[in-house]
Amino acid sequence: MSMTPYTIxxxxxxxxxxxxxxxxxxWTNExxxxxxxxGVDLPSVKRLVEYWQSGYDWRIxxxxxxxxxxFTTTIDGQNIHFLHVLSGEDNALPLILTHGWPTSVVDYLDLIGPLTDPRSHGGEAGQAFHLVIPSLPGFGFSGPTTEKGWDRYRVARAWAELMRRLGYDRYGAHGMDWGSTISPEVGRCDPEHVVGVHVTEIFSFPSGDPAEMAALSSKEQDQWQAFQEWVKKKGAYATVQSTVPQTLAHALADSPVGQLVWNYQMYGDELSDNYILTNVMIYWLTNTAASSARLYYEDAHAEQVPTEPTTVPLGxxxxxxxxxxxxxxxxxxHQNIVSWNVYDRGNHFSTQTAPDLLINDLRxxxxxxxxxxxANLGDEG
Known part of the structure; x- marks a missing residue:
């Protein structure tokens, strides 16, 4: 039950x-x-490594x-690291923010000010949040997982327990990437306390019924085809990590450039070098290449998978x-979708490429x- 202050x-x-x-x-040949x-081209890698050597400063x-x-705490036998930032506004809503792979809590650094102190960032007092930003089990400063079974459902139960320990009776959940799969499960396992779930993606796929596919509109058919093309071109990482994560991890644990390139395949050129390298540094310095990849394996081999739709309001x-x-x-x-907003800019890494849209949508x-x-203030806060 204890919460231990933590400093990196x-x-x-x-x-x-x-x-x-x-x-x-x-260097490899190409x-x-x-x-x-x-795949990732050699000039891009050389440029990033040069900056890593001569320009990047981890201490900053x-x-x-x-x-x-x-803070850190132990939940279900696993160390959990999290940021806990309280708003100065009365009646701020507690909100747990969940990152994905290959990112970290760094995703949300630029959102902390606008979400906890909206009046200083173009918002109103009633839009304030108390923020809980955990590192996923097996990721970053939560450290490696030490046993099997840490799939999305177990993480969701851990998040519900974390919010309970912090003393929050009513709270919201938000996520991107893995956070978009975990956050609805937080609502499923703790519906009495979760007021709503907000995500940047909904991972729902065809059921196998041909009639379902036949009923797709032309726009939906184009969208599904575009996603299938993306999977063919960029989805190999998920297949590897959900089948043989340990094989890959031996290389990543030994080579910082290998870790960089494996992560960089998802980032592309739209993001800053500092953002990319800071996330890579967290994986490298905590030696969590293997355990973060295992999340894919555990989820693909989950034994108890709910079949009923979620009911908590979803946006x-x-x-x-x-x-x-x-x-x-x-x-x-998800039987209670109450908000569905699609924007024509930003991308998967919206905290970096369209933070204004994401912040406004959350508010x-x-x-x-x-x-x-x-809301009640957290006990340790």
Whole structure:
């Protein structure tokens, strides 16, 4: 039940070891003129590694994280690291924010100010939140998982327990990527306390009934085809991590450039080098390549999978070039979709590429559900 204050303090020896490894990188070969057709291209990797060696400063980002209260606690035998940032506004709604892979709690750093102190960031007092931002089990400063079974459902139960320990009787849940699969499960396992769930994707897929596919509109058919094309071109990481995560992890644990490239395949060029490298650093410094990849395996092999639709109010905040959220499928799995907003900019990493849209959508969604927010402050806060 205890909450232990936590400060990130990476040993200088670990940073020196990283730099030494980077000086000994052995570059791969590649075909001329193919660009990214075969995967992440060599020039992009060389540019990032050069910046990693000579321009990037981990201590700056360590200090940015340490500027916010952090804690650890043990839930279901697993260490859980989380940021807990209280708003100064009365009746702020507690909100748990869940990141995905290959990211971390760094995703939400730029949202902390606007969400906890809306009046200083173009909002109103009634739009304020108390924020709980955990590192997924097996990710980052939560450290590696030590036993089997940490699928989305177990994580959701851990999140509900975390919010209970913090003393929150009513709270919301938001997530992106894995957070978009976990957050609806938080609502499913704790419906008495979750007022609503807000996600950037809804992972609902065809049931196998041909009539369901035949009923898709032309727009939905195009959307499904676009998603299938994305899976063919960029979905190999999920197949590997859901089948043989340990095989891959041996390479990533030994090579920082390998960890960089495996993560970078999902990032692309739209995101800042500092954001990319800080996330890579968290995986590297905590040696969680294996345990973070295991989430895919555990979820693919989950033994107790709910079949009934969720009932807690659900809102989608979807961004450009994110294709998998098809409403016809989503309504089968979630019977209480109350908000469905699709934006023509941003992307999968919306906290970085369209934070204004995401913040406004979060404020609007929860304000409609809780026009008069009432919440208890967390016990450890």
């Amino acid at each position: 303090a990476i040993l200088q020896a670990d940073l020196d070891d990283l730099q030494e490894r980077l000086t000994r990188v052995r 075909l001329a003129g193919v660009g990214g057709d075969y 980002w360590e200090a940015k994280l340490n500027a916010y209260p952090q 989608l905040c979807n961004f450009a070039d994110v294709y998998q959220s098809i409403r016809r499928f989503a309504q089968r799995d 609007t969604f929860f304000h409609k559900l809780c026009p008069k927010k009432e």
